[in-house]
Amino acid sequence: MSTLPTQAQAQPRRSTEAVEVVWADRRVVIGGGHPVVVQSMTNTDTADAIATAIQVRDLAFAGSELVRITVNTLEAAREVPAIREQLDKMNCPVPLVGDFHFNGHKLLAEVPECAEALSKYRINPGNVGKGAKRDSQFAAMVEAALRYNKPVRIGVNWGSLDQSLMARLMDENAARSQPWEAGAVMREALISSALESAEQAMAIGLPANRITLSAKVSAVQDLIAVYRGLAARSRLPLHLGLTEAGMGSKGIVSSSAALAVLLQEGIGDTIRISLTPEPGGDRRKEVVVAQELLQVMGLRAFTPMVIACPGCGRTTSTFFQELADKVQGFLRDQMPVWRGLYPGVESMNVAVMGCVVNGPGESQHANIGISLPGTGEQPVAPVYIDGERGPTLKGDRIAEEFQALVSEYVERKYGAR
Numbered sequence: 001m002s003t004l005p006t007q008a009q010a011q012p013r014r015s016t017e018a019v020e021v022v023w024a025d026r027r028v029v030i031g032g033g034h035p036v037v038v039q040s041m042t043n044t045d046t047a048d049a050i051a052t053a054i055q056v057r058d059l060a061f062a063g064s065e066l067v068r069i070t071v072n073t074l075e076a077a078r079e080v081p082a083i084r085e086q087l088d089k090m091n092c093p094v095p096l097v098g099d100f101h102f103n104g105h106k107l108l109a110e111v112p113e114c115a116e117a118l119s120k121y122r123i124n125p126g127n128v129g130k131g132a133k134r135d136s137q138f139a140a141m142v143e144a145a146l147r148y149n150k151p152v153r154i155g156v157n158w159g160s161l162d163q164s165l166m167a168r169l170m171d172e173n174a175a176r177s178q179p180w181e182a183g184a185v186m187r188e189a190l191i192s193s194a195l196e197s198a199e200q201a202m203a204i205g206l207p208a209n210r211i212t213l214s215a216k217v218s219a220v221q222d223l224i225a226v227y228r229g230l231a232a233r234s235r236l237p238l239h240l241g242l243t244e245a246g247m248g249s250k251g252i253v254s255s256s257a258a259l260a261v262l263l264q265e266g267i268g269d270t271i272r273i274s275l276t277p278e279p280g281g282d283r284r285k286e287v288v289v290a291q292e293l294l295q296v297m298g299l300r301a302f303t304p305m306v307i308a309c310p311g312c313g314r315t316t317s318t319f320f321q322e323l324a325d326k327v328q329g330f331l332r333d334q335m336p337v338w339r340g341l342y343p344g345v346e347s348m349n350v351a352v353m354g355c356v357v358n359g360p361g362e363s364q365h366a367n368i369g370i371s372l373p374g375t376g377e378q379p380v381a382p383v384y385i386d387g388e389r390g391p392t393l394k395g396d397r398i399a400e401e402f403q404a405l406v407s408e409y410v411e412r413k414y415g416a417r
Contacts, residue, residue, distance in 0.1 A: 016235040017208050019151045023119045026093040028065050030270045031237025037270035038290045039066035046076035053086035060094035062284040063291050068097040077111040084117040095119030101127040105140035115148050122153045125197040126160040142204045151210040156193045158217040190215040191229045216243035220258040227262050237269040247276040304331045304348035314374040320354035342414035368409045
C-alpha cells in the first residue's frame with residue numbers, strides 16, 4: 001500500500017479525463033479543464049413523481065446543472081421515467097443522476113426504463129453488498145451503465161465504508177513498525193476504496209471517461225487531506241462536498257472553508273453544498289451557495305453580484321439593507337431571462353452603499369452603483385455608471401428607480417453584443 005500523501009507530497013492538478021452527462025440536447029462536461037459543475041439533490045420521496053419533478057425543476061432553474069434523486073425502492077425506480085417525462089414537458093432537460101445504495105443492482109435490472117431515463121448512476125462501493133456478493137453486485141451496476149451508455153460516480157462515504165477493506169488496512173497498519181494514527185487509516189481507506197473501485201469498473205469495461213470519483217467526510221481538514229490524496233493518485237474527475245455540511249451558517253462556512261482550499265489548488269471538477277435545510281426552508285439555497293462560492297473565487301460567473309457595506313453607526317437606517325436585498329433578489333429573478341438575451345451580464349457588479357465614506361468610491365468601481373445617505377447626510381443618492389456620476393435619486397421611490405436604471409444599463413451594455 002502506498003504512503004498517504006502529505007500536503008507537501010501531493011501534486012494536485014485538474015483532472016485530465018472529461019466525463020459527459022447528457023439528456024436530450026443538454027450536455028454537461030465534468031473535468032478535462034471544463035468549468036466546475038454545480039449539482040444538487042432532491043429531498044422529496046422519489047415515488048411521488050410530481051413533487052420530485054417540481055423540485056428538480058426548481059433546482060435546475062436556480063442553476064443546478066445536474067440533479068441527483070434517490071432511487072431506493074421499486075416504487076421509486078418505476079417513477080423515474082415519469083419524472084423524466086414531466087421534466088421534459090416543463091422544458092427542463094437537466095440530466096438526472098440516480099443515487100443507489102444496497103439494491104441498485106436489482107432496481108436497474110428490474111426496471112430498465114429507470115436505467116434508461118437516468119443520465120448517470122451514483123454507486124457507493126461500501127453499500128453494494130458484503131462478502132462474495134459485493135463484487136458481483138458492483139459488476140451488475142457497472143454492466144448496466146455499459147448497457148445503457150451511462151457514466152457513473154463512484155462515491156465513497158466515511159459513514160458507509162467497505163468494512164472488509166477497512167479491516168484489511170487496519171491489519172496492514174498494525175503490522176507497521178510505526179503505525180499510522182487512526183484518522184490516517186480512515187483517510188487511506190476512503191482513497192483506496194474509490195481508486196480500487198474505479199480500477200474494478202475499468203476492468204469490467206467501463207472507460208475512464210465515464211467515471212467520476214468522490215470520497216466524502218464531514219470534517220473540513222479530513223476532506224482536504226482526502227482529496228489532496230485522490231488528486232495526487234488519480235486523473236479522474238472529482239466531485240467535491242462535505243457529506244453532511246450542517247444547517248445554516250455552519251453548513252455554509254464548513255463547505256466554503258473546505259472547498260475553497262481545494263478549488264484554489266486546482267482540485268475538483270463538480271461540487272455540491274450539502275446543506276441541511278431549515279424546517280420548511282428552500283432547497284435551492286444549496287445551489288445559490290455553490291454558485292456564489294465559485295463566483296467569489298473567480299472560477300465562474302452566474303449572476304450579477306451585489307456589493308453592499310455591512311453598516312455602522314453612520315447607517316442607523318435599514319434602508320440600504322432593504323435596498324441591497326431587493327436588488328439582489330431582482331437580479332437573481334431576472335437572470336433566467338437575461339441569461340439568454342444579454343451574454344456577459346452574469347459578470348456585472350452592482351454596488352449598494354450606505355454612506356458617504358466608501359459609497360462613492362465603491363459605486364465608481366462597480367458597473368453601476370448607488371451611494372445612499374447615511375445618518376445626518378443630505379437625503380440624496382447619487383448613482384454612478386461605469387465610474388461616472390449619473391443621476392441623483394431622492395424621495396420614496398429610490399428602490400424602483402434604481403432597479404429601472406439597472407435594467408436600462410443591462411440592455412444598453414450587454415444587449416448590443
